[in-house]
Amino acid sequence: MIDARGLSCPMPVVMVQNEVKKSSPDEVKVMVDSMVCVENITRFASSKQYDVEVVKKDGEFELTLKKKK
Amino acid sequence: MDDKIKLTKLANCAGCGAKVGAGVLAKLLDGLKVRTDPNLLVGFDKSDDASVYKVSDDLALVQTVDFFPPIADDPYTFGAIAATNALSDVYAMGGEPKLALNIMAVPASLPKDAVHQILHGGYDKAYEAGAIITGGHSILDDEPKYGLAVTGFVHPDKVLTNSGAKDGDVLLLTKPLGIGILTTAAKADLVSEDTMAYAVRLMTTLNKSARDAMVKYRVHACTDVTGFALLGHACEMAQGSDVEIHLSVGDIDLIPEALDFARTGILPEGMYRNRSFAEAYVDAGDTELAKQDMLYDPQTSGGLLIAVHPDEADALFEELSSSVPSAQRIGTVRAYTGGARIYLR
Numbered sequence: 001m002i003d004a005r006g007l008s009c010p011m012p013v014v015m016v017q018n019e020v021k022k023s024s025p026d027e028v029k030v031m032v033d034s035m036v037c038v039e040n041i042t043r044f045a046s047s048k049q050y051d052v053e054v055v056k057k058d059g060e061f062e063l064t065l066k067k068k069k
Numbered sequence: 070m071d072d073k074i075k076l077t078k079l080a081n082c083a084g085c086g087a088k089v090g091a092g093v094l095a096k097l098l099d100g101l102k103v104r105t106d107p108n109l110l111v112g113f114d115k116s117d118d119a120s121v122y123k124v125s126d127d128l129a130l131v132q133t134v135d136f137f138p139p140i141a142d143d144p145y146t147f148g149a150i151a152a153t154n155a156l157s158d159v160y161a162m163g164g165e166p167k168l169a170l171n172i173m174a175v176p177a178s179l180p181k182d183a184v185h186q187i188l189h190g191g192y193d194k195a196y197e198a199g200a201i202i203t204g205g206h207s208i209l210d211d212e213p214k215y216g217l218a219v220t221g222f223v224h225p226d227k228v229l230t231n232s233g234a235k236d237g238d239v240l241l242l243t244k245p246l247g248i249g250i251l252t253t254a255a256k257a258d259l260v261s262e263d264t265m266a267y268a269v270r271l272m273t274t275l276n277k278s279a280r281d282a283m284v285k286y287r288v289h290a291c292t293d294v295t296g297f298a299l300l301g302h303a304c305e306m307a308q309g310s311d312v313e314i315h316l317s318v319g320d321i322d323l324i325p326e327a328l329d330f331a332r333t334g335i336l337p338e339g340m341y342r343n344r345s346f347a348e349a350y351v352d353a354g355d356t357e358l359a360k361q362d363m364l365y366d367p368q369t370s371g372g373l374l375i376a377v378h379p380d381e382a383d384a385l386f387e388e389l390s391s392s393v394p395s396a397q398r399i400g401t402v403r404a405y406t407g408g409a410r411i412y413l414r
Contacts (some may be wrong), residue, residue, distance in 0.1 A: 010335045015258045017333060036338045043335030043358070 004037065005060060013040040017063070020048055028065040038063065042066040074183050076147055078258060079176065079213055084318060092346045110228055111162070116305045118158040118292055119221075121228050129225040133158035136216020137363045140252055140369050141269060144183040148190025148215055150272040150327040154196045154295065154370035155217035160280035161231070161293040161373055164223035166353045169195045169207025184264075187215050198275055227284065228229075229230055231292035231302070232309030238289055238402035241357065242243035243279040243393035244271050244361050244372025246299055247327025251331040252260035264326045278392040279373045286385045287378035294371035298343040300364045300411060304350050305403075306408035310376075315412045316400035318356050323363045331359040339367035352409035362411070374403055377409040 002019060014030045016049040019028050028050075032038060038054055038061050045052045053055035089097070103112065110129060111121040117364040119133035133157035141147045152169075171191060175184050195202050200219065209262050228256075251268045254260050276293060283291065290310055292302050299321070307314045330336075343365040353361050372393065382398065389396035 008256075009338060010253050010259075011256050013334045017244060027075070034338075036336075036341055040334035040336055042334070043141075043332075043336070047332050056108070 005031050005033045006060070009034075009036055009040060012037040013044050017040050017044060020050075026067045030063045030065070031060060031064065033060045037061070041065075072134065073171040074144065074180065075142040076144060076183075076213060077142050080138035080140075095148075098260040110225060110229045111230055113216060116309065117230050117232070118161040119160060119164075121164075121223065127224055129223050129228060131159050131162050131164040131221040131223050132219070134172065134216065136214050137212050137369070138212050140272070144186035145190040146189035146269055146273070149194050150190075150269070150370055151215045152191035152217055153255035153273050153275055155219055156200065157276045157293045157370060159219050159221035160276040161291050162223060163222075163227050163280065163288075163291065164221040165262070165283055166195070166200040166219050166221040167196050167221040167321065169200050169202045169362060171202060171207070171356055172214070172216050173205065174210035174212065175207060175248060176211050176213060177209055179395060181392055181414070187213075190213065191217065192274065193295045193343040194273065194412060211243050224409035229283075229288055229291040230244055230262075230309070231290055231306045232388070234290040234306055234310035234312050234314075234376035235378075235400045236404040237279060237379050238313060238376040239379050239398060240316070240400040240402065241375045241377060241382070241386055241389060242294070242299070242372055242397045242399050243375070243389060243395065244274070244294070244368075245292075245324050245395045246366060246371070247324035247370065247371050248272060249298075249337045249339055250327040250330050250335060250363070250365040251324065252369065254335045257335075257337065261326065261328070264341065268324070274394055276373050279375075280390060282388045282392055283375050283377070283385060284371070285388075288375055288385075289378065290376040292374050294368050294374050296367045297346070298340070298365045298367050298368075299374070300347045300351055301343045304347045306374065306376065307350070311400050311405055312401060313405050313408075313410050313412065314402055315414065318360055318364070318413050320397060321364070322395045322397050323360065327366070328412065331362045333349035336362055340365045343367060347411075350410040354410045354413050364413070
């Protein structure tokens with residue numbers, strides 16, 4: 001799980017990019033606390049053929065990126 | 070260790086991206102009593118770039134103010150960009166800047182030399198524009214901010230607003246797009262040195278030559294493309310002129326490295342604000358999402374968007390081609406047909 005809460009853009013999406021570049025994992029989980037980060041990570045995910053699930057809790061967002069089969 | 074000050078680390082928001090969104094701004098101003106004056110030629114009723122007040126039959130005063138937090142790490146560069154951006158509003162009205170006042174906020178901890186360099190950058194640009202800086206005001210603040218209040222002159226009959234575009238006009242743009250995305254990516258040190266140097270050159274290029282060229286032609290409307298992005302400013306032009314605008318996305322100069330960042334989700338918060346303000350008025354057709362994002366990207370010290378009579382578009386385009394960073398013929402103005410205000414094709 002990448003914890004990118006409290007970080008301003010573009011750091012959260014960059015952290016996710018680095019994780020994907022490093023090991024091309026089937027699944028990446030990340031916590032962020034702004035809608036901008038959710039949108040940015042969603043755009044990155046679709047460019048790399050990942051699906052994204054977003055769960056919102058208490059003003060924070062848990063994103064699960066899953067590689068498309 | 071590199072102990073050079075990195076100004077952008079002290080900023081919450083980069084450059085014109087710090088601007089309050091257009092929709093929010095309208096709500097903030099709502100209910101405030103607006104007084105009029107027969108000599109006030111341009112007020113804030115049409116969301117224009119500056120106010121214009123007629124002093125005599127052949128002289129009108131153009132007034133504007135613009136300031137923001139650091140968009141560059143180097144103090145001199147930041148000062149030069151902020152000044153170029155502030156002066157631009159006068160050019161967008163077809164005017165010439167004459168007097169300027171510094172507006173500054175600095176943290177107590179910022180070294181004197183850095184403050185001096187910010188001002189030096191501002192003075193150099195004001196002088197290049199033919200204006201003089203006659204004073205200013207500074208306060209202490211954790212986040213540095215700098216800009217200018219600028220007064221210029223224009224002939225009352227030659228004022229260019231954003232609301233005069235006419236059916237058939239050709240739209241020209243004078244700088245490429247992607248500055249907001251690049252300055253966001255720069256916060257994570259992702260931008261190549263060459264591209265960053267190019268971005269700084271663009272942001273410190275005065276819109277003076279664009280203005281000097283366009284005033285010789287039948288220009289019906291003009292605005293500078295800044296915080297509200299090409300689509301936000303084009304939308305204001307279309308609404309203010311009661312026309313619709315057709316943009317040819319393939320003819321718009323999008324900085325290639327910025328488009329690459331857009332495709333991987335490196336986008337500033339201001340882009341989303343601009344999108345939520347303008348997208349209800351935009352028919353994007355099948356334009357790629359990343360290219361749309363580039364058109365919603367907030368620009369700092371962007372170029373002029375010019376609506377020119379079709380008979381004079383070729384001549385103005387040719388003149389701009391040799392005098393501005395990137396002359397582009399990006400679309401046309403058409404009579405409003407009741408649907409979207411902007412069509413992307």
